Amino acid sequence: MATFMVIAFAASTVDIACDGHAVESLHQRHHGWANSAQVGGAYLGAAIGSGLFLLLVAQVEWAWAMISMAVLLSLLGLPFLLSPSSKPEAARLQRPSVTNALRRVEMRKGLVLAAFYAASQKWGLFMLGPFLIDAGVDLGSLGTINGAGGMIVGFGCAIAGGACVRAWGSRGIMILALILQTVALSGLGLAAWTGNTTQSLLIPLALASSSGIMAIGFVGLYARFMELSDPRQGGVDFTLFQCTDALVSMIGGVGSGWIAQHFGYGACFGAAAAFTALTLPVVVLLGQRPPSLSEENGISHSSGAVARQL
Template identity: 55%
Template structure:
């Protein structure tokens, strides 16, 4: 298998794509709920934002087809072609979203689902290209590019975007993000164009092989429990801050700072803890920390005893700090359980399980918050996180890992 001769150039290219994907994710799952709430959309409708992640749930269905097209039996590597068309489709979709009124949530959701399909397809090609093109000794740097790119993209999509909405307009903010997505994808095209042609290939990815493995099925179960416990409150934090009187520009700065500074620091700290302790203690600690923070949010809503500044600190610690800390360990589990012969397919299955649970949890979260209020919702979410601890303690593995972590979002964390 041919390797790219200059790993630094390759890393710059794939980092740009990871940032671009996370910009889209940050706009969709972090910024959009807050913008919709300010536009007067009800919480139960805002909870439906999670449905936009549907292509990220289902991308395992077309991942083998993407890989077979990207690496044909005979011919050159087509990663650049996939990125060109997927990237342009994503940018055009974001431009179209900018024309729509955020209160017109059905049309907006339809456009963003198309964007999510294009971005998730690019993600399949990007991950496969990185693993194929980098020598094994550089794989850790590729994972660092994923982590850094994800948090930087989230800071832009969840922070800068909201700031632009608050200080200018929804349209200008959306069109700025579309231009950024195009620019971030350009370095990868130069890298992909330099890959030597391979004339013949033999391996064909198989979903059936993945699903037959008991270890992978157990990993999917553990992922489902952890994701719903840690992420169920994520989509309601933005609307909660809006209802608490925090303006969109301030929320944008808060999200950007949290993703870029707190999230990155928590990810590095989480990686060090995984290396020292193994994944199980880190997963359990993340659940306990999340339960504690959500309990404080519930108390703040019920008693109104905490000032807004303290609520903002608690919210960002939950949505960026604990989330990054915990998901480093979860993705270390994913890497550990992936079959090296078809790691792309296995890893995609784990990512899709993450997205599927996030969708269901987000929809249910919106319904509960709308009917019962934030106080009961955050109390229930805290109880769920604490109740997941014994299950994770039972199904999670204990092995420690070298400091090599990965992140989606895509979807935000």
């Protein structure tokens, strides 16, 4: 358990550092592609962690598989070790803190947006696996949805989401994802109510909702997180958003199971579709692009660069 805690602490620390590095380093016009890398990288990382690792265990046993994964992680970390820091620590004028984050109105609005959006995208999908099993989908097909198929669809849609964010902005992509997710969840709910649970219908709906639509939507949401994060404490601000996402997800996992147990899968997916539709006005209202934080603080990226040179 102590080893697992060390691993969890290391993984979360690296995640925070990567988020902070992206917020501090990238101009707003690059946020779409940055979050394509984040979301698409998550799908690739899951494939490496749950797929490649199991293949290594089968071939060379546990100890050597762990050593191989440690070497791979070290190689993946080389770009950060070899690249110069975008903001030397000496140039930091503000000490990052949670208190500073929560003082900002835009940050508090962003936390509300994160809660609603995460609930709308995730709550209906917690019971997707059990529903597919009970509907007669075989384990091989379910493995395709959760494994290679989900990775390919999710990675492709994450790249597409980055291009769309670049073209239309994060709010438009979040709204599009909410509309598509409402349709997909409604389809799953209707299939559960009517008993029309053929694999030719369920598998495309499951792949679309759990991988494709979610990937597009979260590219838009993470781009919004980057816009709302203060570059002077990007790691803290972005982490607060993601912790809100995680907390809402845990609550939704319990609630979805309770609804499905007492009222059935149709009620579970139907309620999730209704909540997703109700989230649309929240995203329209809170998803407006905030004023640039650099303008808010009277500091631009260019003037900051000049100041560092001086």
